[in-house]
Amino acid sequence: MSTPILELREYRPTDSTDTHDFHQVVIGLSGRMSLSLDGQATQHGRVGARNGAVIPAGVRHGYRGDGPNRQIVLDVPAAIAHATGTSRAFAREAFFALDAGLLALVHRVSASVDSGRPLDADDPVVREWLAALAPRLAPARHASRTVRLDVSQVDARLQSDLATPLDTATLAREAGMSVRHFHDCFVAMTGETPHRHLMRLRLARAASLLLGEDAPLADIALDVGFNDQSALTHAFRQHYGLTPAAWRRARSARSAN
Template structure:
């Protein structure tokens, strides 16, 4: 690869694996994708609308789209990273939270779409991206590598107690972090806050129970941590685009699980 590529992509909901000879940065615009990075240690995360992931050349990564998603992807030849002084941004694999500058750049690419001619190595747009990435990633990389969240453990803790989950202060203390550091680290590897992540887990459990059981909506609401059936219905409609009752009828009519 001799020239950079900056474009919009959607990742399919199938498990894929890649290792390539160029650096890559993926920044979320909408939806989510899951990714496992196998650098010095395998770690997992999700790319959403508030975060991104940097994948240095030679790092294997397993990924899949989690439903409809839209990502800004920048592929960077290692030689270009050296000549622009941005190689520090690609020193290690990492998930990271977006700052205002990177978010604005991602929105500009989204507005442009994929119709324009791909940028070249001397394109000011590419150099602007590399400068913004270096400013965002290089200063924070040591802290990110010293302490990483165990997302699988946190997920297990939350799933085991959806009705009465541990609060953010407890999760931060168990991770050995301040609440602020925990919040920043959580957004960096999931693309969402811990509260929004918990809400998504609650709604996923509710969808499973609606499809696999005959429990009342009121009982399901309490089981997954909502105060009442009305609160569940409101959140479920916002997330899935239909009421819990409609979801249940549709899946029972098809005879398929949720």
């Protein structure tokens, strides 16, 4: 591989592993994917619409799409990284959060890639992409110190009691971090804030309960941590596009067919 490749990809919902001789940056555009980085310190995280991951050449990584997803992927030969002065950005594997500037660039890059035009080492899109990513990926950045956070352990602690979940301060203390550092690490490794993540877990549990039993919606709301049925209905409709009652009817009708 002698030139960079910048393209949109969708990762399948199957567990896969890979190792390659070029650097790679994966940034979420829509949906989510799980990613493990087995480099200097194994990290397990997720790439969503507000974060990304850098995978240096030679680092084995496992990945799996979590439902429909679109990722912007930049494959960078080591020679191109050296020529553009960005080699330091690929010194270690890491997850990182997107700031406002990178989020805007993501959409511009997406439009360029969708146009289907070929890219080469001197393409301004590639140059701009690397120039914007380099400060975020450099080993000195704050986000590089996220390797101690075990996202799966945080998930397990939250899932154990969604009705009365642990607050961020408690989760941070258990992880041995300040609240601010825990928040920054969590966003870097999952692409969402702890609060948004908790909300998604609650709604997923509610959806599961709606499928598995005929419990009243008010009871399901309390079971997953909402104050009342109205609060669950509002959040559920925002996330799934249907009220819980309509969602249950639709799934029941589909099962009957």
